[in-house]
Ligand SMILES: Nc1ncnc2c1ncn2[C@@H]1O[C@H](COP(=O)(O)OP(=O)(O)OP(=O)(O)O)[C@@H](O)[C@H]1O
Ligand SMILES: Nc1ncnc2c1ncn2[C@@H]1O[C@H](COP(=O)(O)OP(=O)(O)OP(=O)(O)O)[C@@H](O)[C@H]1O
Ligand SMILES: [Mg+2]
């Protein structure tokens with residue numbers, strides 16, 4: 001697998017802060033993978049994304065994006081490869097209308113106008129906000145704002161998309177739509193996805209989960225491996241996946257196999273038990 | 278206090294080409310001392326709805342009654358202080374709620390405004406910050422130098438500090454880690470048990486199932502259903518039209534019906550589901 | 562002035578460069594008016610323009626609100642202090658005369674004309690269009706090494722920032738209202754006082770917004786404005802030519818009415 005981001009011994013402390021936000025963190029992220037980053041509030045997730053995009057400068061350590069160690073000179077090039085959807089969309093809007101805002105990133109790339117008009121329309125249709133094209137982004141509802149922010153990033157066709165809790169204000173349907181969309185783009189355009197989330201269900205789509213605690217990586221593995229930690233997940237601020245929780249309530253009276261079961265597997269097990277009755 | 282909406286309509290930017298209805302003829306009651314959840318899709322009008330309860334927005338037509346206070350389109354901005362002492366509100370984005378230069382001052386702001394002394398206010402700030410699960414050392418920091426979830430907790434602390442009778446929570450747990458979310462939800466539940474009215478906007482149907490006693494569903498500015506969660510989540514019409522998402526347990530139960538199980542009513546919490554499955558498997 | 566109001570009408574479709582320059586031009590020729598006929602004519606023109614914009618008249622009246630006291634003060638000054646040979650009424654230092662009344666009337670109309678026309682510009686032109694126009698108008702200055710792009714960039718950020726600040730003020734006020742501040746209660750002094758607590762948070766949060774906005778812009782690849790393409794293209798077509806000719810005609814008529 002080809003590495004797209006490689007982080008080595010990264011350290012960062014906010015000016016005047018007593019504790020460091022990122023401590024000696026090393027992490028490789030591979031091309032086309034979907035990586036979820038999870039962890040307690042204040043564990044350093046947002047800080048890490050800002051470091052990757054060069055928006056804040058590390059105290060020590062290096063970050064390589066697509067084979068280049070980022071520094072002041074090449075950061076602009078790196079940024080064209082990375083799209084970030086921030087945690088709070090409120091202060092993210094640059095354009096006075098929804099369409100202008102989506103166009104902003106494209107304008108920066110110098111995309112010719114005819115292409116741009118098409119790309120803006122497409123992106124807005126993808127997130128179901130085409131009807132709101134001429135609205136002032138500030139007059140939208142919380143979830144609508146988030147959709148526009150997502151459109152603005154997807155329109156620029158980055159190689160890496162970082163989503164910092166971008167679905168947290170969406171209704172369950174909207175969340176599913178956005179996640180499926182991102183998944184689809186990932187396979188079509190060879191995207192790499194880094195998603196930060198508190199929602200364990202959302203990590204199911206990913207290939208790998210990294211658990212951050214206090215600025216350090218405390219666990220890194222496939223979703224099943226992480227889910228298998230069961231109730232231990234709570235130490236890191238996570239919740240047990242729904243199926244594990246159900247399985248543990250059932251285990252007292254019903255015989256089920258050990259280890260993590262996903263919904264399909266659990267359903268099969270229950271079905272078997274039911275038909276054997 | 279009981280809260281009543283009577284034919285409430287709210288239009289944003291009336292008389293302009295961009296006019297749009299945030300609320301469309303909504304009538305319903307929110308019962309005193311209950312835990313009521315309000316759900317609905319993005320942009321359906323939930324935030325618009327609750328902003329009428331503390332008169333941050335005035336209806337374009339219709340009336341809202343909060344206790345003995347009546348809010349009409351003509352209500353002006355005077356004398357609203359008593360209302361806002363009674364009705365506290367946690368906003369959807371915590372950033373838009375924090376404004377002081379330290380966390381401590383921010384939490385003290387409400388109580389001081391409602392007439393508490395600085396010492397009392399400070400004391401309650403220290404109490405509240407612990408209540409929402411943050412370290413006291415954060416009190417001296419600027420609220421803008423916090424992580425998303427920490428800001429959220431400070432915002433909640435700031436509202437609880439003035440001890441309102443009715444607490445409106447606009448997606449208060451978005452951005453909280455799951456352990457924190459559960460703690461905060463438990464906190465709200467215990468506040469309700471102490472006699473407060475809780476109004477919760479959320480997209481998390483499991484929280485609705487686990488904590489709420491009443492729920493209302495908003496769709497495109499209209500109220501389309503109201504009742505106890507158990508009933509509403511079993512409302513076939515809503516489910517058929519895809520206007521409501523099920524809690525995880527109910528969704529799982531529904532899928533189990535294809536595997537030979539049968540449920541008279543979909544269980545909405547994990548305990549109900551577990552009990553049902555056990556009963557059906559151990560066959561009594 | 563007002564905030565951009567999405568809409569569609571002839572005025573919206575005019576090239577913003579033309580609108581921008583013609584607005585300034587109009588403000589200039591307002592000072593040429595010198596008698597009832599010329600003022601009446603300009604007033605008729607502005608009302609016609611407002612009508613063409615298809616925007617509710619209320620939005621223009623709103624534009625008057627912030628400068629209401631200034632207008633009142635200036636008009637009162639003219640009414641009471643215009644020296645006159647045959648005053649209608651006289652008391653201490655105050656003189657009230659027919660001349661004063663006329664001059665006050667003219668000044669009042671002048672205010673209305675200028676405010677309405679600039680409100681018309683800001684209601685129908687987005688901040689981005691305005692800064693794009695300025696960039697395009699200043700373009701020739703590039704030859705003498707004037708940093709046109711950067712100036713336009715600063716301007717567009719400033720213009721973008723203003724509505725954000727307005728929103729922020731509303732938000733802070735809402736947040737404070739929700740926690741018990743009564744704005745707009747009590748006498749003038751008390752009212753002004755209740756606004757003081759907004760200023761500090763506004764100051765603090767405008768820094769944090771500026772920071773967030775800068776981060777958001779950078780992360781989306783905004784560097785220094787060079788090499789950007791434009792989503793909104795400025796296109797000058799026939800209706801803009803017609804507008805210029807029309808404006809020339811207005812000037813001609815005005816000059817004629819002046820000596821009438
Ligand atoms: N601008 C800032 N100045 C000083 N300290 C900060 C700043 N932003 C964040 N911090 C601190 O750095 C630590 C990590 O914050 P970060 O925002 O990365 O957390 P996070 O994992 O994204 O949390 P959340 O899930 O709540 O969003 C926290 O302890 C926070 O208080
Ligand atoms: N200030 C405003 N000006 C104009 N329209 C607005 C404004 N605020 C909200 N709206 C519109 O009113 C409708 C309802 O918005 P509201 O914020 O109440 O939705 P919501 O149910 O809270 O959604 P979400 O779950 O996304 O927060 C939306 O279509 C929105 O675009
Ligand atoms: Mg964060």
Ligand SMILES: [Mg+2]
Nearest residue numbers: 141142324369
């Ligand atoms: Mg909302």
